[in-house]
Amino acid sequence: MTAGATASTALGAWSTLQTASGPLGYVRLGRLAELGLCEVERLPLTTRILLESVVRQAARFGLHEDELAELVRAVAGERPEEDGCERRWSRAVAGERPEGDGRERAVVGEWSERSGREDAERTAPVELPFLPARVLLQDFTGLPALVDLAAMRGRLADPTTLDLALPADLVIDHSVRVDHYGTQDARRRNLAAEYGRNRERYGFLRWAEQAFANLHVVPPGRGICHQVNFERLAEVVTVRRHDGGPVALPDTVLGSDSHTPMVNGLGVLGWGVGGIEVEAALLGRPLVLTCPQVVGLRLTNALPPGALATDLVLAVTELLRRHGVVDRFVEVFGPGVATLSVPDRGVVANMAPDFGATACLFGIDERTLDFLRLTNRSEATVDLVERYARAQALFGEEAGEAEFDEVVELDLGTVEPSLAGPDRPDQRRPLAAVPRSFAERAAKARDRSAAEGSARESSGAAGDRGVAEGPVEESSGAAGDGAGAPIPDGSVVIAAITSCTNTSSPEGMLAAGLLAKHAVDRGLQAKPWVKTSLAPGSPVVAAYLDRAGLMPYLERLGFDVVGFGCTTCCGNSGPLPDAVERALDEHDADVVAVLSGNRNYAGRIHPRVRANYLASPPLVVAYALAGRIDVNLEDEPLADGVTLEDLWPTRDELAAAHQAIRRELFEDEYAALFEGDDAWRALPAPTGPTYAWTEDSTYLRPPPFVRTAKAKHHTPSDIHGARALLVLGDHVTTDHISPVGRILRDSPAGRYLQDRGVHPRDFDSFGTRRGNWEVMVRGTFDYVALRNALAAPEEGGVTVHVPSGERMTVFDAAQAYGDTPLVIVAGDEYGAGSSRDWAAKGTALLGIRAVLAVGFERIHRANLVGMGVVPLQIARADRDRLTGTERFDVLGLDAGIRPGGTATVVVDGTTFTARVRVDTEQEARILRAGGILPLVLSELEERR
Numbered sequence: 001m002t003a004g005a006t007a008s009t010a011l012g013a014w015s016t017l018q019t020a021s022g023p024l025g026y027v028r029l030g031r032l033a034e035l036g037l038c039e040v041e042r043l044p045l046t047t048r049i050l051l052e053s054v055v056r057q058a059a060r061f062g063l064h065e066d067e068l069a070e071l072v073r074a075v076a077g078e079r080p081e082e083d084g085c086e087r088r089w090s091r092a093v094a095g096e097r098p099e100g101d102g103r104e105r106a107v108v109g110e111w112s113e114r115s116g117r118e119d120a121e122r123t124a125p126v127e128l129p130f131l132p133a134r135v136l137l138q139d140f141t142g143l144p145a146l147v148d149l150a151a152m153r154g155r156l157a158d159p160t161t162l163d164l165a166l167p168a169d170l171v172i173d174h175s176v177r178v179d180h181y182g183t184q185d186a187r188r189r190n191l192a193a194e195y196g197r198n199r200e201r202y203g204f205l206r207w208a209e210q211a212f213a214n215l216h217v218v219p220p221g222r223g224i225c226h227q228v229n230f231e232r233l234a235e236v237v238t239v240r241r242h243d244g245g246p247v248a249l250p251d252t253v254l255g256s257d258s259h260t261p262m263v264n265g266l267g268v269l270g271w272g273v274g275g276i277e278v279e280a281a282l283l284g285r286p287l288v289l290t291c292p293q294v295v296g297l298r299l300t301n302a303l304p305p306g307a308l309a310t311d312l313v314l315a316v317t318e319l320l321r322r323h324g325v326v327d328r329f330v331e332v333f334g335p336g337v338a339t340l341s342v343p344d345r346g347v348v349a350n351m352a353p354d355f356g357a358t359a360c361l362f363g364i365d366e367r368t369l370d371f372l373r374l375t376n377r378s379e380a381t382v383d384l385v386e387r388y389a390r391a392q393a394l395f396g397e398e399a400g401e402a403e404f405d406e407v408v409e410l411d412l413g414t415v416e417p418s419l420a421g422p423d424r425p426d427q428r429r430p431l432a433a434v435p436r437s438f439a440e441r442a443a444k445a446r447d448r449s450a451a452e453g454s455a456r457e458s459s460g461a462a463g464d465r466g467v468a469e470g471p472v473e474e475s476s477g478a479a480g481d482g483a484g485a486p487i488p489d490g491s492v493v494i495a496a497i498t499s500c501t502n503t504s505s506p507e508g509m510l511a512a513g514l515l516a517k518h519a520v521d522r523g524l525q526a527k528p529w530v531k532t533s534l535a536p537g538s539p540v541v542a543a544y545l546d547r548a549g550l551m552p553y554l555e556r557l558g559f560d561v562v563g564f565g566c567t568t569c570c571g572n573s574g575p576l577p578d579a580v581e582r583a584l585d586e587h588d589a590d591v592v593a594v595l596s597g598n599r600n601y602a603g604r605i606h607p608r609v610r611a612n613y614l615a616s617p618p619l620v621v622a623y624a625l626a627g628r629i630d631v632n633l634e635d636e637p638l639a640d641g642v643t644l645e646d647l648w649p650t651r652d653e654l655a656a657a658h659q660a661i662r663r664e665l666f667e668d669e670y671a672a673l674f675e676g677d678d679a680w681r682a683l684p685a686p687t688g689p690t691y692a693w694t695e696d697s698t699y700l701r702p703p704p705f706v707r708t709a710k711a712k713h714h715t716p717s718d719i720h721g722a723r724a725l726l727v728l729g730d731h732v733t734t735d736h737i738s739p740v741g742r743i744l745r746d747s748p749a750g751r752y753l754q755d756r757g758v759h760p761r762d763f764d765s766f767g768t769r770r771g772n773w774e775v776m777v778r779g780t781f782d783y784v785a786l787r788n789a790l791a792a793p794e795e796g797g798v799t800v801h802v803p804s805g806e807r808m809t810v811f812d813a814a815q816a817y818g819d820t821p822l823v824i825v826a827g828d829e830y831g832a833g834s835s836r837d838w839a840a841k842g843t844a845l846l847g848i849r850a851v852l853a854v855g856f857e858r859i860h861r862a863n864l865v866g867m868g869v870v871p872l873q874i875a876r877a878d879r880d881r882l883t884g885t886e887r888f889d890v891l892g893l894d895a896g897i898r899p900g901g902t903a904t905v906v907v908d909g910t911t912f913t914a915r916v917r918v919d920t921e922q923e924a925r926i927l928r929a930g931g932i933l934p935l936v937l938s939e940l941e942e943r944r
Helices: 003-012 030-034 045-056 065-075 113-121 139-153 186-197 199-211 225-233 260-266 275-282 309-323 335-339 342-350 366-374 379-391 431-459 506-521 539-547 551-556 578-586 617-626 651-658 663-669 748-755 773-779 810-817 837-845 858-866 876-880 921-928 932-942
Strands: 014-019 022-027 090-093 127-130 134-138 168-171 215-218 237-242 245-250 253-255 270-272 287-290 294-300 329-333 359-361 406-411 418-420 428-430 492-498 531-535 592-595 611-614 719-727 798-801 806-809 822-826 848-853 870-873 888-891 902-907 910-916
Touching (some): 003 030, 003 045, 003 065, 014 379, 022 045, 022 379, 045 065, 045 127, 045 245, 045 329, 134 139, 134 225, 134 275, 139 168, 139 199, 139 275, 139 932, 168 225, 186 199, 199 215, 225 253, 225 260, 225 342, 237 379, 253 260, 253 275, 260 270, 260 342, 287 921, 294 309, 294 335, 309 406, 309 418, 309 428, 329 342, 342 359, 342 366, 342 506, 366 663, 428 431, 492 617, 506 539, 506 551, 539 663, 592 617, 719 810, 719 848, 773 837, 798 810, 806 810, 837 848, 858 870, 858 921, 870 902, 921 932
Parallel strands (some): 022 245, 090 406, 134 168, 253 270, 294 329, 294 406, 492 531, 492 592, 719 822, 822 848, 848 870
Antiparallel strands (some): 014 022, 127 287, 237 245, 418 428, 418 611, 798 806, 870 910, 888 902, 902 910
8 A cells, every 4th residue: 555545544533523614634543543553542641642643743754654654553562572562551559669560671771681582682763753743943953963963964955955944933042141139120121231242143043043934933022932832832633734624632742841831731742852853853754752651640639738730840850850750651640630730830841851751741620721811822722622632532530540560649738848969850848848958968068078188189180170250240229238147058149030940829929929938027127148030931920919919029139131032041140249259269168959840850040059948939939038958948937037837828818819810911011022123133134044153253163064965983882991981870961961050161162162253251161152063062061060070079160081091071081082082970760860862962963973871861861973973871780890990892783783682792702782772663764874963964965
């Protein structure tokens, strides 16, 4: 049967859906049950949506009718156990995993030579092609993807043959920095500074919008991409053209930011992938998934008084990270779901990558429809969502009781006010335990500092590159006034209500405003050494806080709006108050940040702040009033004898304040989402199909990995005589690998910029320099909190050049090795955190051929494959006996690059087996080609 025939039949699943706006075609899932291919009502919603996608696009994927039928059976679990795609029925209550629950599977965690042989003997895993309805980008990760595509266009005789195959929205939200705060004009001044720093980058994005079909850019100052997606862009069910007619389909999305799953709270299946995978999707190449493993999260009861969505998501993050859901989908169900508002569901879904899941899907119900109406979606949209969801058994109780691979239960009644920290989002701490957590971390830090000092004295090679990057733009804000006294350890110097994770929850934001009101009424103020800021994910938040009469109270405490974008959470916290900086220069205190964000890795928020705690918006205000972290807010007064209980809003107060949220606020704030202000419209806007690169630009340079159709240094032949550039431990994040924060004056990136006439005050950050590969490769592994065993106990972006024994920066060491192939040795959860494509790009450009790790996080592993770097999963015992001073041979790659394949690692005569972590045939093909970009380029050039 031909692909064309497949398009016309698709198992006979095409049908007609009657809507208020007229008839629409759609793929009816009930047909699959009628054919005996699967029991649809038993399948998780996630699996149903993925099946709809593959049946609808079967012709595009080149699937014949019999192939499609077999794929449906396999994805639905209708296969014999020995094929490796069986479903596992087990239950884990409150995160206590029974033995043999699947955590030992190599795809998730520990690897052993025995399990490797067993996997290799199985048949190839089921591969499910997936192409979403659309793509979501933000400027930090979206801009380098567009830079790659622009560079690829420059290679082609007809540049227009490379275009976007899917609709894409890029939201400029990660470039605002908190330079000004604590004043009512802070937002205006920060936005003006943002335009001044990013003029060239924004001009490139304006060019891209006119050059690429289907690309729409949301200008700066309009909100964070995930909250904008949640409140405006997402349709839940959308309409596309297919074979000349309109077709209804689920609104699915892939995003270049790891927190894309926030939209799962609205019933939209979507997740974050690396920028490299995003580029492939934009060019119409499907993402290929293995048989989806879906873990059910069953919620019971309701949140108790005082517990907010933030407290819930911190409990979920702790629970699921402990249980183990890496590379798996989570689906939330149970009677407790009905008690959660749709925005609070979004808060939970947002942090899916922080508990390791691919996505965290909630179903569609009446609350979903009410939220769509509130946020000014049209009645035609609401009608379509309800009719389609009911027709597909995706709506509320009609969806039926799904059978999951595993079930984890959480009683919402057990959730309590909590923080997470001091350096990971899964470190949940009840309020009473927060002071102890800080004391324990501080004690460990002192021990490391003493050891590092001894090592420096004995070696005589400090390698100290300083802390600050030199002069920075002078900050403004009331918080710095009067802060001349020494600052003790444990002082909170940053209190930031920031990030789409929590600003999307009206209850959390209104609770912050009400707590501020109660504090002002009692005469309390934020401590003068605390830098306070409010950066909502949407202008709607400021509008309803103002309408509720609560904004003046937040402003009295220094929480003026500093911008509508991702600020403190992604490291754009800006300089500390001048007096605080001076005090830290005189006495290097162990200070703290408290923020309502989703990431708190060491060094991420600010280079001088060593401990970071995630908290709900009202608790951020409370810690600003307390001014220190070592206070038990559950029992101790936070200021002047006033307790947290004295200030906490009642449910009646919250209900009354909630009346300020009206549909017209969303209508007004989103009416001109894509238009931009006068500054945006005044930007120079280059035109034409190709971008005119500027040779002396320090922001935008075409990357070297698109210059040749075949990247020879990544050809996955056997590796001989390699050296370890770094030896790392567990939970190395993409922040460690590719920082987004400040560029230090004496770092390799800082020296590069100064050599090109850039003053340190104009360095900006690694985030804003992502369009320049020369900066980014020099910043790879240049992270203040990186712990490399080769350079222990010193922390930071340093290593030892093994042949000479010389201590130097990671970049300088890579240069010194020359043509010697390099590897990285690491522990478990390697590459956790943000979907940062430069973590893989920089790794490749340093000359690293393979990463040997106990376990990989999903997005970074896929990015390594996309850049032609071989991910090798090794046993813990093999990892622990490596020192990094050995020579490494990796043999058998020619045959081993396949799903379930293995390679032999020879280390100074000792041999062990590693699993080549390519999970699909498509990944194997990409790795054999040296990466996704060389593969796509070679295919395009072959069409000439």
